[in-house]
Amino acid sequence: xxxxxxxxxxxxxxxxxxxxxxxxxxxxxxxxxxxxxxxxxxxxxxxxxxxxxxxxxxxxxxxxxxxxxxxxxxxxxxxxxxxxxxxxxxxxxxxxxxxxxxxxxxxxxxxxxxxxxxxxxxxxxxxxxxxxxxxxxxxxxxxxxxxxxxxxxxxxxxxxxxxxxxxxxxxxxxxxxxxxxxxxxxxxxxxxx
Amino acid sequence: xxxxxxxxxxxxxxxxxxxxxxxxxxxxxxxxxxxxxxxxxxxxxxxxxxxxxxxxxxxxxxxxxxxxxxxxxxxxxxxxxxxxxxxxxxxxxxxxxxxxxxxxxxxxxxxxxxxxxxxxxxxxxxxxxxxxxxxxxxxxxxxxxxxxxxxxxxxxxxxxxxxxxxxxxxxxxxxxxxxxxxxxxxxxxxxxx
Numbered sequence: 001x002x003x004x005x006x007x008x009x010x011x012x013x014x015x016x017x018x019x020x021x022x023x024x025x026x027x028x029x030x031x032x033x034x035x036x037x038x039x040x041x042x043x044x045x046x047x048x049x050x051x052x053x054x055x056x057x058x059x060x061x062x063x064x065x066x067x068x069x070x071x072x073x074x075x076x077x078x079x080x081x082x083x084x085x086x087x088x089x090x091x092x093x094x095x096x097x098x099x100x101x102x103x104x105x106x107x108x109x110x111x112x113x114x115x116x117x118x119x120x121x122x123x124x125x126x127x128x129x130x131x132x133x134x135x136x137x138x139x140x141x142x143x144x145x146x147x148x149x150x151x152x153x154x155x156x157x158x159x160x161x162x163x164x165x166x167x168x169x170x171x172x173x174x175x176x177x178x179x180x181x182x183x184x185x186x187x188x189x190x191x192x193x
Numbered sequence: 194x195x196x197x198x199x200x201x202x203x204x205x206x207x208x209x210x211x212x213x214x215x216x217x218x219x220x221x222x223x224x225x226x227x228x229x230x231x232x233x234x235x236x237x238x239x240x241x242x243x244x245x246x247x248x249x250x251x252x253x254x255x256x257x258x259x260x261x262x263x264x265x266x267x268x269x270x271x272x273x274x275x276x277x278x279x280x281x282x283x284x285x286x287x288x289x290x291x292x293x294x295x296x297x298x299x300x301x302x303x304x305x306x307x308x309x310x311x312x313x314x315x316x317x318x319x320x321x322x323x324x325x326x327x328x329x330x331x332x333x334x335x336x337x338x339x340x341x342x343x344x345x346x347x348x349x350x351x352x353x354x355x356x357x358x359x360x361x362x363x364x365x366x367x368x369x370x371x372x373x374x375x376x377x378x379x380x381x382x383x384x385x386x
Contacts, residue, residue, distance in 0.1 A: 116363050117216070127364050161353055164352070168323055171316060
């Protein structure tokens, strides 16, 4: 059994890794920086994560997975209409991005792209994250009366458009791509009613 | 004036850098690997690019910009209907990705994400690339009778959806996200006719 203190330190290391990899990617993030910013010794980083940076990256991606899933769940719980809920998501993502000075984009994408084809465990964690997010969108659409096939396909495009628009918003330091994404995703969803 | 040989070496260095950064990102790509794979000495890499890796990354992003612009131009020249042309693009992207063993995704995105907020020159080159690609989509749509406003917004979503679907296809090693992207982008474009 883990003590309260151990759970706290471990979680702090994972959160710090997730934030650093979100902002600068997997390759640029070192264990020394993680231990410093998490206020943990390098020894305790290795104690919790004997697999080092690769193991930590998997945990960071899973943390990002849970974080964005929670964001989607909150938006979907607050609004019955899936098209309206997606517009709210794009607005909240745009605000979050602007408030972080355009630094906090998707917590998974950069690490996923850097490791694709080279780090199977990290790639699998990223694929699990995308599938988890798609399943939340799929269930929301099914619950609103969309057929399984339509919900399946729309879930792909909702997550892909959010990813692409967030990336573009971050690079151009502008909320426009996300605003347009919200409008077009709502239009696409409504075209299947 | 540059000699024929010099142009050849410089171009080979840029192409190699672009391919390496496409596959493994900016951070994981070192000048030593670039010089080896481009069959150029480290001295000649510095001769052409005194600004080192940062300067090379800017050139690599510009190379990726031209490469994808050429891809879009070819697709648009071969097909009058912009919706059909975009479906062809998603099919060709899916085939290219599968044939490269899921390694050759967008030549700009990984580097753009790694450098966002940290390397203004690279970020600017990436923003220029996205804007160049959007302008090609915008012009194609205008030429097909769409209004300026509609063409402006659709161009954003076409590029963003292609980016997100390519990323998702790469991580899941499946053409499904790109196939769905083609179908939905055509539907979205046709909804404005």
